[in-house]
């Protein structure tokens with residue numbers, strides 16, 4: 021595995037391999053000494069052109085727990101603000117000895133450009149690009165669903181037959197796109213629920229059912245419901261009803277929590293707009309997996325960095341599998 025750029029082209033075998041290695045990593049995090057020597061001598065660069073809390077910190081924690089050296093780069097305060105290009109920024113980091121580059125960028129496709137341009141030799145991990153994909157978020161979401169469903173019997177299992185409903189601002193959501201592809205690969209049935217103005221035009225080519233009424237979707241008895249953040253910063257008045265209207269028609273509140281099955285999982289990738297797409301009752305309920313998702317994110321990112329930087333050697337994998 022050279023790069024992790026998306027879930028649309030991630031095979032079932034590779035997805036399960038990442039999830040199973042993440043199980044091993046999660047086991048190591050239960051030990052008194054959490055740190056493993058596996059990536060000693062390797063350098064991981066976190067190259068973030070957009071804000072992040074969870075993803076950046078969790079990649080940093082993952083790399084450090086594998087004993088890699090970590091360089092954190094934020095576009096704010098760097099020479100990017102003086103107009104330095106992605107190519108020159110990346111080549112500067114390469115010259116400093118980066119073995120892996122974790123990139124978040126506002127432009128869809130920036131991680132692929134970095135991975136395929138020949139500018140750098142480091143492995144590239146997409147940490148969110150524009151409205152395109154956020155593959156490690158989808159992997160940690162799948163890991164969380166599998167863990168809640170199968171517990172200690174999770175290894176080797178997919179999500180066949182699970183009904184997953186994704187609700188909200190699908191139009192702007194890279195999390196939704198990565199989840200749609202990965203959940204489909206793992207055998208889950210996916211339903212999208214959104215206001216008509218927040219459904220992407222190309223959705224007819226996606227392996228999903230689309231409905232506009234959240235109560236109707238909840239009545240179908242999903243095993244998991246994933247609330248998306250309303251991306252107010254990307255919103256234009258043409259897309260969005262008022263916040264009050266949105267929350268009434270598409271928000272997960274106490275009434276709708278009461279309509280869900282008792283064991284339906286409630287996911288949210290964070291950061292949450294409490295009181296808009298999800299009420300405090302729902303976010304903090306025992307059915308909410310929000311903090312489990314954050315914790316599992318470290319294990320999943322440890323697995324990805326391990327497979328990128330040591331896994332092929334350790335597992336005797338096929339180096340021809342260049343871009344996942």
Ligand code: CP
Nearest residue numbers: 072073074075289290
């Ligand atoms: N879920 C997610 O990507 O959160 P951050 O923007 O805080 O990284």
